[in-house]
Amino acid sequence: MLGFTPVSWxxxxxxxxxxxxxxxxxxxxxxxxxxxxxxxxxxxxxNDQKLMGVAKxxxxxxxxTDLVAGVWGTWITIVLAGxxxxxxxxxxTVLFVPITIALVGILIAIPSIAIYWYTWxxxxxxxxxxxGCLMAFGALLVPTGFRMIFAFVDxxxxxxxxxxxxxxxxxxxxxxxxxxxxxWFGSLTMSALVAAGIYAWMSNGSVSGEGLKETSYFLKxxxxxxxxxxxxxxxxxFLLQSASPYIFASITGxxxxxxxxxxxxxxxxxxxxxxxxVSAVGLFxxxxxxxxxxxxxxxxxxxxxxxxxxxxxxxxxxxxxxMVITGDTGIPANAFANSMIPISWSIAELAVTIAVxxxxxxxxxxxxxYRVKTxxxxxxxx
Amino acid sequence: MTIIGIYVHGFFxxxxxxxxxxxxxxxxxxxxxxxxxxxxAARRISVVWAISFGFGAxxxxxxxxxxxxxxxxxxxxxxxxxFIPLVFELFAFLTEVVFLALYLYTWSRMKNPWLHWLLxxxxxxxxxxxxxxxxxANSWMQTPWGTGSLVQAILPWSPAIGPSAVNSTALVTIYxxxxxxxxxxxxxxxxxxxxxxxxxxxxxxLFNPNAIVTTAHTILTTIVIAAxxxxxxxxxxxxxxxxxxxxxxxxxxxxxxxxxxxxxxLTIVTGDQMAxxxxxxxxxxxxxxxxxxxGTDPIIGLISKFNPNFVFPSFGDLAATATKSIDPASASLxxxxxxxxxxxxxxxxxxxxxxxxxxxxxxxxxxxxxSRRMDALVRTVIRLSTERFVVYSSFAAALFGIVAGSAGWxxxxxxxxxxxxxxxxxxxxxxxxxxxxxxxxxxxxxxxAMTFTCxxxxxxxxxxxxxxxxxxxxxxxxx
Numbered sequence: 001m002l003g004f005t006p007v008s009w010x011x012x013x014x015x016x017x018x019x020x021x022x023x024x025x026x027x028x029x030x031x032x033x034x035x036x037x038x039x040x041x042x043x044x045x046x047n048d049q050k051l052m053g054v055a056k057x058x059x060x061x062x063x064x065t066d067l068v069a070g071v072w073g074t075w076i077t078i079v080l081a082g083x084x085x086x087x088x089x090x091x092x093t094v095l096f097v098p099i100t101i102a103l104v105g106i107l108i109a110i111p112s113i114a115i116y117w118y119t120w121x122x123x124x125x126x127x128x129x130x131x132g133c134l135m136a137f138g139a140l141l142v143p144t145g146f147r148m149i150f151a152f153v154d155x156x157x158x159x160x161x162x163x164x165x166x167x168x169x170x171x172x173x174x175x176x177x178x179x180x181x182x183x184w185f186g187s188l189t190m191s192a193l194v195a196a197g198i199y200a201w202m203s204n205g206s207v208s209g210e211g212l213k214e215t216s217y218f219l220k221x222x223x224x225x226x227x228x229x230x231x232x233x234x235x236x237x238f239l240l241q242s243a244s245p246y247i248f249a250s251i252t253g254x255x256x257x258x259x260x261x262x263x264x265x266x267x268x269x270x271x272x273x274x275x276x277x278v279s280a281v282g283l284f285x286x287x288x289x290x291x292x293x294x295x296x297x298x299x300x301x302x303x304x305x306x307x308x309x310x311x312x313x314x315x316x317x318x319x320x321x322x323m324v325i326t327g328d329t330g331i332p333a334n335a336f337a338n339s340m341i342p343i344s345w346s347i348a349e350l351a352v353t354i355a356v357x358x359x360x361x362x363x364x365x366x367x368x369x370y371r372v373k374t375x376x377x378x379x380x381x382x
Numbered sequence: 383m384t385i386i387g388i389y390v391h392g393f394f395x396x397x398x399x400x401x402x403x404x405x406x407x408x409x410x411x412x413x414x415x416x417x418x419x420x421x422x423a424a425r426r427i428s429v430v431w432a433i434s435f436g437f438g439a440x441x442x443x444x445x446x447x448x449x450x451x452x453x454x455x456x457x458x459x460x461x462x463x464x465f466i467p468l469v470f471e472l473f474a475f476l477t478e479v480v481f482l483a484l485y486l487y488t489w490s491r492m493k494n495p496w497l498h499w500l501l502x503x504x505x506x507x508x509x510x511x512x513x514x515x516x517x518x519a520n521s522w523m524q525t526p527w528g529t530g531s532l533v534q535a536i537l538p539w540s541p542a543i544g545p546s547a548v549n550s551t552a553l554v555t556i557y558x559x560x561x562x563x564x565x566x567x568x569x570x571x572x573x574x575x576x577x578x579x580x581x582x583x584x585x586x587x588l589f590n591p592n593a594i595v596t597t598a599h600t601i602l603t604t605i606v607i608a609a610x611x612x613x614x615x616x617x618x619x620x621x622x623x624x625x626x627x628x629x630x631x632x633x634x635x636x637x638x639x640x641x642x643x644x645x646x647x648l649t650i651v652t653g654d655q656m657a658x659x660x661x662x663x664x665x666x667x668x669x670x671x672x673x674x675x676x677g678t679d680p681i682i683g684l685i686s687k688f689n690p691n692f693v694f695p696s697f698g699d700l701a702a703t704a705t706k707s708i709d710p711a712s713a714s715l716x717x718x719x720x721x722x723x724x725x726x727x728x729x730x731x732x733x734x735x736x737x738x739x740x741x742x743x744x745x746x747x748x749x750x751x752x753s754r755r756m757d758a759l760v761r762t763v764i765r766l767s768t769e770r771f772v773v774y775s776s777f778a779a780a781l782f783g784i785v786a787g788s789a790g791w792x793x794x795x796x797x798x799x800x801x802x803x804x805x806x807x808x809x810x811x812x813x814x815x816x817x818x819x820x821x822x823x824x825x826x827x828x829x830x831a832m833t834f835t836c837x838x839x840x841x842x843x844x845x846x847x848x849x850x851x852x853x854x855x856x857x858x859x860x861x
Contacts, residue, residue, distance in 0.1 A: 067479065067483065070439065070443075071475070071476060071479050073443075074442075074443075074446070074472070074475060075472055077446055077447075077450065078460075078468050078469070078471075078472055080450075081450055081457050081460040081461065081468075082460055082461055082464075082465045082468055082469060083461070085457040085458060085460060085461030085568065085574070086457075086568055086569070086570070086571040086574055087571075088450060088454075088457050088460075089454050089455070089457045089458075089565070089568035089569060090568075090569050092450050092451045092454045092457075092814070093454055093565075093566075093569065093814055093815060093816060096451065096814065096816045099447070099451055100451070100822070103443075103444070103447045103451070104825075104829075106443055107440075107443075107444065107829045107833075110440045110443075111440065111832070111833055111836055114436065114836070114840075115836065118840070163566075163569060165815075165816070167816060331571075335571045335572070335575070336571050338461045338462075338465070339574060339575040339577075339578070339579070340458075340461050340462040340574070340577075340579060340580040340581060341461070341462055341465055341579060341580070341581050341584045342579055342582065342584075351469075354473075358473060358476060361480075362476055362479075362480055365480040365483070365484060366480070366483075368484070369480075369483045369484060369487050
């Protein structure tokens with residue numbers, strides 16, 4: 001099957017599926033972890049209690065998305081270690097420092113999310129805001145560390161030096177800084193625009209102003225973030241041309257270099273960005289007139305929500321059939337795939353099918369929990 | 383760093399795995415007897431369960447990264463022997479996460495309360511399966527099931543460890559390569575792939591007798607810890623007095639204490655089975671933990687072999703066989719290390735045994751709640767009614783439960799020294815080649831300590847106040 005062995009095929013798909021769900025939701029966690037303390041700060045500074053309400057309501061989305069992101073993060077680790085053991089070994093050895101940075105970020109972020117929620121209105125504002133800043137700092141550290149893995153497999157700068165003990169040479173990777181900045185602003189954009197769209201939808205065309213403040217507030221954040229994301233994304237795209245020519249060829253449909261053509265999927269990304277931008281500006285202008293549009297809010301949520309999985313899928317899949325890119329070629333995925341146990345095609349196909357079914361069930365379960373949680377009786381019982 | 387991380391994780395995990403066995407019977411009793419106090423108890427304890435799970439997940443992330451990053455050579459085992467248990471564990475973990483959230487958010491929302499209880503049962507299956515599969519991976523490190531006579535070739539006194547489902551040539555190559563290269567051998571995909579399959583039957587790991595008894599014994603231990611800790615928390619609230627809620631607290635104490643007593647008796651039975659597996663497959667550990675140098679010992683002989691005159695092989699007898707090993711140095715090292723750690727190991731082992739005996743005595747005394755004769759006996763010995771005795775002794779029971787669990791786990795892990803995978807791989811062969819600085823270690827330990835402290839505070843405060851009381855307090859603060 002396209003030059004894959006059963007293990008590498010299964011590993012590629014399982015890793016891809018888990019990464020897509022994880023990264024999509026972790027972007028929301030990251031964005032909300034920064035936006036919510038910032039909103040709380042603005043509420044104190046402007047003595048705006050309504051804005052505080054916005055921060056609190058939005059926090060519930062953070063908790064739910066964190067649950068999804070966390071579970072699939074665990075999947076990624078097991079899939080990596082189980083199906084790509086040598087790659088995992090190399091990554092954890094060579095990328096010891098950035099993975100530690102990400103780990104520190106997780107260790108700061110998760111407890112501070114819990115402390116932030118349980119101490120809201122129970123401790124002094126300054127201390128609570130400080131916890132919020134810790135939460136934001138921890139969240140930003142996570143992609144700061146983990147994005148090095150993506151930069152490394154796109155362009156393995158410093159591999160040999162790192163294996164000899166020079167663990168910091170990898171930070172000279174030309175892709176890395178742009179990728180980190182792009183990730184930060186990408187998650188902020190996605191979170192702000194998705195939140196704006198959801199609040200606009202929940203206003204249900206209300207003329208009483210309900211949902212208007214939330215929508216306007218998140219659009220004021222989301223539109224500038226979208227501009228920054230688009231700029232850094234464009235810069236990253238051209239950076240790939242020199243740093244990772246194979247990926248550039250894959251996503252631009254250069255059949256002379258790449259074995260697969262991802263241009264049609266890649267084109268969805270700028271289209272979705274444009275749709276998100278236009279719907280965000282349209283919604284913002286309507287909001288200024290005291291109106292909101294449900295159809296526009298749906299378009300905004302869908303476009304904003306899909307940008308991240310689309311661009312991640314393109315970036316990851318465009319490496320195929322390689323796992324690590326070295327210029328205009330790479331190291332085949334098969335070389336890193338687990339060769340230590342027998343796995344037949346039937347087992348591989350069964351595993352992928354089960355994973356897809358389980359993921360669908362999981363997401364349906366989460367949706368059901370969301371419905372239960374947001375219903376009035378649940379609020380009372382909790 | 384790793385030891386502290388595992389113990390912190392284990393503390394929360396023991397509650398997350400053990401508490402369903404307290405919550406679900408309480409909920410069932412509440413439904414059957416239409417007793418709201420049992421339902422309320424189940425509901426509050428389920429909050430402890432959720433908090434434990436949350437902190438267990440955070441500390442689990444730390445352990446998981448510690449494993450693949452600091453002990454990076456272990457990926458060799460994850461990719462082969464641990465593969466099946468860990469893949470199954472992913473599904474169990476997923477079941478646990480989804481059903482925990484569903485269970486918590488659907489309290490009082492199901493028309494038929496048994497449906498809610500059923501969600502809890504699925505959750506229990508998820509959490510216990512998750513624990514069982516992780517313990518299966520750990521058990522393989524104790525008795526590498528499926529390696530046949532490979533360990534015997536290195537440690538000649540060892541029996542064959544299960545059927546031979548491995549590529550012996552490849553494993554021997556790795557065994558000879560690891561001391562020279564350390565875990566760096568894993569950095570070469572070509573070397574690893576040139577070895578071919580390491581394991582022909584990936585499912586063999588699931589049938590490890592060590593895994594089966596370890597799972598039963600460990601899950602029962604988590605029930606002991608969880609039940610007695612719950613009893614202690616509610617005893618404290620009962621003694622403190624809480625505006626007329628004392629009958630509720632007392633009822634919860636009696637119930638959870640009872641669950642702890644039942645689990646204690648079963649834990650002792652499975653503990654005996656576990657000791658037999660250790661004696662069979664890790665004989666040196668058996669000698670060290672018993673503080674026994676071999677020969678005859680009427681008590682050990684009677685318990686272990688039903689023969690007080692049984693002659694056990696001594697360290698000297700084993701040392702004589704070490705020359706037959708394909709690696710005599712490692713065989714001798716194993717014997718020497720077993721003798722070195724004997725004082726520590728036997729102290730820990732007997733701490734566990736004594737704690738178990740104390741818990742057994744408390745369990746017998748608990749019968750005083752149901753038997754007048756036993757109540758009279760308790761009153762004569764302690765000068766307290768059984769009811770008061772249960773309240774006061776719940777603190778001791780919680781403490782002894784933790785001591786037994788912690789000491790037992792320490793015996794298990796320390797006892798396989800100097801091996802990471804018994805008879806096959808040593809710690810220095812799987813650790814990362816990168817330097818682990820003291821600053822890094824201190825930082826991780828600090829984070830572990832902070833997480834532990836936050837978790838313990840949350841475990842006490844959140845369940846002992848009703849959530850509505852907390853909400854009211856928030857309103858007061860808001861002013």
